[in-house]
Amino acid sequence: MMKKISVSTLALLMLLGCAQKTPDVSGNILDTNKIGSDTISIDESGIVEDGSGINYNSSSDGFVSVYFDFDGYNIASSMESRVRHNARKLQSLGSRQVKLEGNCDEFGTDEYNYALGLKRAKAVKDALADQGVNTSNIVLVSFGESSPVCSDPTDACYAQNRRVDLRLVR
Amino acid sequence: MRRLLLLWTLWFTTNLLAVDATLKIEKNVEQRARIALIDSSSEHHEKFFDILLSDLKISGHFLADGNVYKGSFSDGFIDPKLKNRDYLLKYNLQLGSGVRLYIRLLRGADGTELFKKSYSIPDIAKMPFVAHKAISDMNAYLKYPDISWLNRYVVFARYTGKQASEIVLADYTFNYQKTMIRGGLNLFPKWADSNQRTLYYTSYNGVLPTLYKIDIYTGNKSKIISSEGMLVCSDVSKDYSKLLLTMAPHGHADIYELDLSTGSKKRVTNFHGIDVNGKYVDNEKRMVFISNRLGYANVFSKAIDAPGVSPVVYHGRNNSACDTHESKIVYSSRESASSFGSNTFNLYLTSSRGGDTRPLTTTGSNQFPRFSQDGSVVLYIKQSSHGSAIGYINLASAQSLLFPISINTIQSIDW
Numbered sequence: 001m002m003k004k005i006s007v008s009t010l011a012l013l014m015l016l017g018c019a020q021k022t023p024d025v026s027g028n029i030l031d032t033n034k035i036g037s038d039t040i041s042i043d044e045s046g047i048v049e050d051g052s053g054i055n056y057n058s059s060s061d062g063f064v065s066v067y068f069d070f071d072g073y074n075i076a077s078s079m080e081s082r083v084r085h086n087a088r089k090l091q092s093l094g095s096r097q098v099k100l101e102g103n104c105d106e107f108g109t110d111e112y113n114y115a116l117g118l119k120r121a122k123a124v125k126d127a128l129a130d131q132g133v134n135t136s137n138i139v140l141v142s143f144g145e146s147s148p149v150c151s152d153p154t155d156a157c158y159a160q161n162r163r164v165d166l167r168l169v170r
Numbered sequence: 171m172r173r174l175l176l177l178w179t180l181w182f183t184t185n186l187l188a189v190d191a192t193l194k195i196e197k198n199v200e201q202r203a204r205i206a207l208i209d210s211s212s213e214h215h216e217k218f219f220d221i222l223l224s225d226l227k228i229s230g231h232f233l234a235d236g237n238v239y240k241g242s243f244s245d246g247f248i249d250p251k252l253k254n255r256d257y258l259l260k261y262n263l264q265l266g267s268g269v270r271l272y273i274r275l276l277r278g279a280d281g282t283e284l285f286k287k288s289y290s291i292p293d294i295a296k297m298p299f300v301a302h303k304a305i306s307d308m309n310a311y312l313k314y315p316d317i318s319w320l321n322r323y324v325v326f327a328r329y330t331g332k333q334a335s336e337i338v339l340a341d342y343t344f345n346y347q348k349t350m351i352r353g354g355l356n357l358f359p360k361w362a363d364s365n366q367r368t369l370y371y372t373s374y375n376g377v378l379p380t381l382y383k384i385d386i387y388t389g390n391k392s393k394i395i396s397s398e399g400m401l402v403c404s405d406v407s408k409d410y411s412k413l414l415l416t417m418a419p420h421g422h423a424d425i426y427e428l429d430l431s432t433g434s435k436k437r438v439t440n441f442h443g444i445d446v447n448g449k450y451v452d453n454e455k456r457m458v459f460i461s462n463r464l465g466y467a468n469v470f471s472k473a474i475d476a477p478g479v480s481p482v483v484y485h486g487r488n489n490s491a492c493d494t495h496e497s498k499i500v501y502s503s504r505e506s507a508s509s510f511g512s513n514t515f516n517l518y519l520t521s522s523r524g525g526d527t528r529p530l531t532t533t534g535s536n537q538f539p540r541f542s543q544d545g546s547v548v549l550y551i552k553q554s555s556h557g558s559a560i561g562y563i564n565l566a567s568a569q570s571l572l573f574p575i576s577i578n579t580i581q582s583i584d585w
Contacts, residue, residue, distance in 0.1 A: 115423035
C-alpha cells in the first residue's frame with residue numbers, strides 16, 4: 001500500500017514539475033504592459049508649495065517669484081503668501097541689496113512691455129513695504145519680455161513669464 | 171536651392187501685397203516713369219537685379235519693367251521693343267576684390283545718354299548699398315523728390331537668448347546685415363546724428379539700465395545717463411541736442427527731456443501708471459506718447475512745457491506703439507480680442523492737427539512703425555502665417571514692399 005502511495009505521489013510531483021516548465025504567462029504579459037512605460041523624473045528643487053496654486057519659481061537666494069495676470073500689475077490675493085515669504089526673507093538679510101526684476105510675456109511692444117514689467121516690480125516693492133520691510137536696499141529693473149523662463153505657446157507657459165523675480169545683488 | 175528661395179520670396183511677397191493692396195489709393199501709373207534695366211555684366215546677378223527693382227518700385231517715381239534684358243553697356247542701340255520706355259538704365263556689375271558698378275541712363279525713345287556714373291567699394295557685403303546709391307543718384311538727376319533714405323542704415327536689436335541680445339546694422343532690404351554689438355542685453359538703439367555715425371542704446375548689463383552713445387566706426391563710447399527700472403531713448407530732436415527719454419527714477423515709467431548741452435533734465439509727464447514712447451511733434455513744442463491713463467494703452471499728446479494731456483486716437487483698446495514726423499503720426503492698433511497667441515495689429519496714419527485717420531495695413535501683425543528721415547515712407551515689421559517680413563509703405567505713392575526676414579525676435583528698430 002505504502003509503495004502504491006509513493007508511486008502516485010511521485011507521478012503527481014512529476015506532473016506538477018512539467019506544469020512549472022510551461023507556465024501560463026497571460027497574466028504576466030498584462031503586468032508587463034502596466035510597467036512598460038518609463039517612470040517619471042521630477043526635479044523638486046524649484047517647487048514652492050504655498051497654497052497659491054502655482055508651484056514654480058525662478059527667483060534665487062531663497063526668494064519666490066510673484067506672478068501677475070495678463071497686462072496687469074496688481075498683486076492678486078493668491079500671491080500674498082509669496083509676498084509674506086519674501087518679506088520674511090528680506091528682513092533676515094539685514095542691509096544686503098536685493099534686485100526686483102519685472103518680466104512680461106511676449107505679447108507687447110518694445111517700450112510698453114518694459115514699463116509694464118517695471119510696474120510689476122514696483123507693485124512687489126510696495127507690497128513688501130506694506131509688510132514692514134525697509135525698501136531702501138531694493139533696486140528695481142525691468143527686463144520686459146527678454147527673460148522668459150518658458151517658451152511653449154500655451155497660456156500656462158505665458159503665465160510663468162509674467163512675474164517678478166527677486167535675487168541678491170552680487 | 172537659390173531658385174527655390176527666389177520662388178518662395180516672390181510667392182510670399184505677392185501673397186502679402188495682394189492683401190494690403192486693398193487699401194491702396196494708387197498713384198496714376200502714367201505719372202510714373204516707365205523704365206527697363208539692361209544688364210551688361212559678364213554674369214547676371216539676380217539679387218543685385220532684385221534690389222535695383224525694389225529701389226525703383228519703393229521710390230514711387232518709376233514703373234519698373236521686371237524683365238531682365240541683356241545688352242552692350244557702351245553702345246546706343248535700343249531694342250525696338252524698349253523704345254516705348256521713358257528711360258533705360260544700363261548697368262555693369264563687377265564683383266572681385268570689391269564691388270564695381272557702372273551705370274548709364276538713356277532716354278528710351280532715341281537712346282540719348284542722360285547720365286552716367288561709376289561706383290567702387292572694397293566690401294562685397296555692402297553691395298546692396300551700391301544699388302541704392304545708384305538709384306538715388308539717378309532719381310536726383312531726374313529731379314524727382316528725394317529718396318536718399320534708401321541709403322540709410324536700419325539699426326535694430328534682436329533677442330538671441332534669455333537676457334541676451336545683439337544690435338545689428340542692415341540696409342533697408344535686410345540683404346546686408348552686420349552684428350555690431352553682441353554680448354549681454356543691449357537694447358533700444360536710436361540714431362544720434364544725421365550722418366548715422368553714432369547711436370544711443372541702453373545697456374542692461376549693470377545693476378542699473380544705462381544709456382550709452384557709441385561711434386559705430388571707432389567704437390568710442392560715452393555714458394549719457396542711468397536710471398533705476400528702465401531707460402529708453404525714445405526720440406532725438408532735429409538738431410540732435412535734446413532727447414526724449416523714458417525713465418523710472420520713481421518706480422514707474424515717465425517721460426523726460428534731456429538737454430545734452432546743459433545736462434539738465436525736465437520731467438514731461440508725471441503719472442502713476444505707464445507713460446512711454448515720447449515722440450516730438452509740431453516743431454518739438456509738443457510730443458505724442460503712449461499711456462495707460464485710461465486703463466489701456468493709447469496714444470496721447472501734450473505740450474512739452476504745459477500739463478494738459480489729450481488723447482490722439484479714439485478707436486481700439488490697445489494702441490501701444492507710435493512714431494512721428496512733424497505733424498504726422500503712425501501707430502499700431504491691436505484689432506483682435508485674443509489675450510494670447512496671434513493677434514491682428516494694424517497700422518494707421520493720423521495727424522497731430524486732427525483730420526482723417528487712414529489705415530495703412532489690413533492683415534497680420536504689423537508693429538514697430540518708423541518713419542523715414544523725410545517722413546515719406548513708413549517701415550514696419552509684419553508677422554503673418556506666411557512668416558516675418560520687413561515692410562515699407564510709400565505714403566505719397568501708396569507703393570508697398572515686403573522683404574521676408576528670418577528674424578522673429580526683433581526688440582526695437584530705428585532708421
